[in-house]
Amino acid sequence: FADSGMQWHKSVCRFCGVGCGVMVGVKNGKVVAVRGDKFNTINKGHLCIKGFYLHKVIYSKTRLTHPMIKKNGKFEKVSWDEALDYVAKKFNEIRKQHGPDALAFYGSGQAETEETYMANKLFKGCIGTNNMEGNPRLCMASAVGGYLTSLGLDEPSGTYDDIEKAELFLLIGSNTAEAHPILFERIVRHKAKNPNVKIVIIDPRTTPTDQVADLHLFPKPGWDLAILHAMARIIIKEGYADEQFIKDNVVIKGNDKKNMTFEQYKQFLEKYTPEYASKISGVPAEDIVKAARLFGQAKTAMSMWTMGINQRTRGVWANNLITNLHLLTGKIGKPGSDTFSLTGQPNACGGVREGGGLCHLLPGHRKVANAKHREEVAKVWGVPVKNIQPKPGKHTIAMFTALNEGKIKGIYIMCTNPAQSLPNASKYWKGLKEQFVVVAESFFPTATTQYADVVLPAAFWAEKEGVYGCTERRSQYMPKVIEPMGEARWDAFILRDLGIRMGFKKEFEKYQTAEDIWNEYLTLTKGRDMDLSGATYRRLKEVRGLRWPVPSEDHPGTYKRYVKGDPIFDELPAEKKKGRWIYFYGKPEGKAVIWARPDKGPEEPTDDQYPFALTTGRVLEHWHTNTMTGTVPELNRAVPKAYVEINPEDAKALGIANKDQVIVETRRGKLKIEARVINRPEKGTLFIPWHWEEWMANVLTIDAFDPGSKEPEYKVCAARIKKA
Ligand code: MGD
Ligand code: SF4
Numbered sequence: 001f002a003d004s005g006m007q008w009h010k011s012v013c014r015f016c017g018v019g020c021g022v023m024v025g026v027k028n029g030k031v032v033a034v035r036g037d038k039f040n041t042i043n044k045g046h047l048c049i050k051g052f053y054l055h056k057v058i059y060s061k062t063r064l065t066h067p068m069i070k071k072n073g074k075f076e077k078v079s080w081d082e083a084l085d086y087v088a089k090k091f092n093e094i095r096k097q098h099g100p101d102a103l104a105f106y107g108s109g110q111a112e113t114e115e116t117y118m119a120n121k122l123f124k125g126c127i128g129t130n131n132m133e134g135n136p137r138l139c140m141a142s143a144v145g146g147y148l149t150s151l152g153l154d155e156p157s158g159t160y161d162d163i164e165k166a167e168l169f170l171l172i173g174s175n176t177a178e179a180h181p182i183l184f185e186r187i188v189r190h191k192a193k194n195p196n197v198k199i200v201i202i203d204p205r206t207t208p209t210d211q212v213a214d215l216h217l218f219p220k221p222g223w224d225l226a227i228l229h230a231m232a233r234i235i236i237k238e239g240y241a242d243e244q245f246i247k248d249n250v251v252i253k254g255n256d257k258k259n260m261t262f263e264q265y266k267q268f269l270e271k272y273t274p275e276y277a278s279k280i281s282g283v284p285a286e287d288i289v290k291a292a293r294l295f296g297q298a299k300t301a302m303s304m305w306t307m308g309i310n311q312r313t314r315g316v317w318a319n320n321l322i323t324n325l326h327l328l329t330g331k332i333g334k335p336g337s338d339t340f341s342l343t344g345q346p347n348a349c350g351g352v353r354e355g356g357g358l359c360h361l362l363p364g365h366r367k368v369a370n371a372k373h374r375e376e377v378a379k380v381w382g383v384p385v386k387n388i389q390p391k392p393g394k395h396t397i398a399m400f401t402a403l404n405e406g407k408i409k410g411i412y413i414m415c416t417n418p419a420q421s422l423p424n425a426s427k428y429w430k431g432l433k434e435q436f437v438v439v440a441e442s443f444f445p446t447a448t449t450q451y452a453d454v455v456l457p458a459a460f461w462a463e464k465e466g467v468y469g470c471t472e473r474r475s476q477y478m479p480k481v482i483e484p485m486g487e488a489r490w491d492a493f494i495l496r497d498l499g500i501r502m503g504f505k506k507e508f509e510k511y512q513t514a515e516d517i518w519n520e521y522l523t524l525t526k527g528r529d530m531d532l533s534g535a536t537y538r539r540l541k542e543v544r545g546l547r548w549p550v551p552s553e554d555h556p557g558t559y560k561r562y563v564k565g566d567p568i569f570d571e572l573p574a575e576k577k578k579g580r581w582i583y584f585y586g587k588p589e590g591k592a593v594i595w596a597r598p599d600k601g602p603e604e605p606t607d608d609q610y611p612f613a614l615t616t617g618r619v620l621e622h623w624h625t626n627t628m629t630g631t632v633p634e635l636n637r638a639v640p641k642a643y644v645e646i647n648p649e650d651a652k653a654l655g656i657a658n659k660d661q662v663i664v665e666t667r668r669g670k671l672k673i674e675a676r677v678i679n680r681p682e683k684g685t686l687f688i689p690w691h692w693e694e695w696m697a698n699v700l701t702i703d704a705f706d707p708g709s710k711e712p713e714y715k716v717c718a719a720r721i722k723k724a
Helices: 054-058 080-098 112-129 141-150 162-167 181-193 208-212 223-236 243-249 262-270 274-281 285-297 316-329 348-354 371-381 396-405 424-435 491-501 515-523 537-542 633-636 647-653
Strands: 007-013 021-027 030-036 066-072 074-077 104-108 133-135 167-170 198-202 215-217 248-252 302-303 340-343 409-413 434-443 454-457 467-470 475-478 592-596 612-617 643-646 661-665 672-677 685-689 715-724
Touching: 007 475, 021 054, 030 054, 066 080, 066 515, 066 643, 080 104, 080 409, 080 434, 080 454, 080 491, 104 396, 112 133, 112 348, 112 371, 112 409, 112 467, 112 491, 112 515, 112 685, 133 396, 141 316, 141 340, 141 592, 167 285, 167 316, 198 208, 198 285, 215 285, 223 262, 223 274, 223 285, 223 316, 223 467, 243 248, 243 316, 248 262, 262 592, 274 285, 302 316, 316 340, 316 592, 340 409, 371 515, 396 424, 409 491, 424 467, 434 633, 467 515, 643 647, 643 661, 647 672, 647 715
Parallel strands: 104 133, 104 409, 167 198, 167 302, 198 215, 248 592, 302 340, 409 434, 434 454, 612 685, 643 672
Antiparallel strands: 007 021, 021 030, 066 074, 066 454, 467 475, 612 715, 643 685, 661 672, 661 715
């Protein structure tokens, strides 16, 4: 392409939380190709198939190119002025008549940090409601709860650099090969070079990730907590625990938050014999012993998990029990050892966790409930501190319930498609139908736009600049390389202009560029655990991202938290860290917590009426609700439709043949779908990829959620299946 007039720009993939670097090829004002960025240390030039076809998504026929208002049941094209005046008028009326909490914002871990920042300021700082949520609640909330309770602060201590240093991988509740393909590739290459590397998988289903497994434990969906306790018991009994590490760096707590001695913890674990865990989980006792020994014997270990652990009614506990294994063996804070949650979306960490885009958070890992935090944020936002309410707003399920009940009367939905992606989705269509709904979208129609009163066309990926922060605490800059299609505009400026029209001129007119917003955000990260203040646009434009803490422009970023080299650890007073090489500074005395949590199964266990456990997830070729990947012919040809995977033994017993149409039914709904008879789910388990609106898996899923993280249990509910 060198002499063909093509210009290549360094950017970041639009899709998953891996955060691969891409080069975007632009010719005659159009993006014509995407290739892996070989200088990006995450993917070193490699891309998965979704990243490879990213440029095709931009020119999809379904791009939304002008604002529309629904008039007499039909969408009509309108000008930006008319659309924004209308939304501002309606929102102000609702606020005046019913108070600020009658309004809500629902955003996304795919929005840029600058976009979420503007929404946060508008809703929490100006309108005065904490009813601000986003799809990371459906995705990462349990991991956040796990990190906070176990280590004291959110987000992993290690980074991807640990992959090439690890001797053992515990992949639990993660189909890494399909959901985080480039990280999987790194694991595979590492194992190919180092045959002593072992991979243990704990997952109810055989997936492509199994190609490299040394051992696979197949628990019944939702019944794996006892396995983790049993592993901890074997680790202690067989002498793999690092008692000095525990003594120096760990406290042990019961579920009642009371401290326990190591002896008491051992007593607690006594119940979790391999045989007991086997009875609960269905996994052979000897496999549990093997897994524990592999973990105990390895010099270094990385646990990686994602939705199979997080999307559970006891997701936080499951996170804690994984981290327990690392704290027991001291396999944390050292090269090649970490308890490493894989995030699903490209900016769930950056924009929403760090940016404070949930109902209880404020930017910079701050909380609305903390008076000092409210003051700090109000000052930077230039709003009266009383505007920011101290009480958390409604979490996602509570928010859509309030919409159903008419307690929330107006909602702004940005960069997410909840009519399809919420659990038990059809239950929440009522509120979307009845209340005032604004959807900012790049594509049309989607499952959610049909319920909108106003749709606002959003610039897509390469049409805007901004920052994404991926799984390994790395923030990366994406340039605007082409003009937005039609009248589409950048989400952050749509929100800015809405704010101005709602009467917050002084608060919003100062933002003229993306950099203005980023710079203001950086001031709110200064001195925080996730200090990004050295990650200026100037620097981010040059480098392939920076991993926080990065407290100054000459700081290289941080490979490992809590240890030497982490600027926060380095600056701790000497007497504090005396005799300590690791200090969990988010916890009292710098000590992490081993939790003695009860083991609990799913909210809706199988029974005689609904004897199958239904689980849902991704395939490699598609992204979430398919509004993007579904427009790429190559990806559609690869996986054109949904199906339900059923084990051959179950299929035979029910007289179901491959490709038969079947009905899958739960207590919430029914779905007609094609059967795929395949040895992937274990006997008694069904799996549906959830990407298609036409075969909407979420009419079946349950909306029960973790009482701590409020993350719903997408991964398990009881179902039955019969031939259609
Ligand atoms: P997406 O398809 O990613 O799904 O659920 P959603 O967020 O609802 O939606 C993103 C939307 O943003 C798309 O409609 C896209 O067209 C639009 N969009 C793209 N770019 C832009 C942009 O720049 N601006 C704007 N304004 N819009 C844009 C994801 C959610 O789904 C998540 S995060 C998880 S983890 C859950 N996973 C899950 C599961 O495992 N099983 C089941 N059954 N359901 C699930 N639902 C959850
Ligand atoms: Fe994009 Fe994720 Fe694929 Fe990398 S692994 S190319 S970030 S979808």
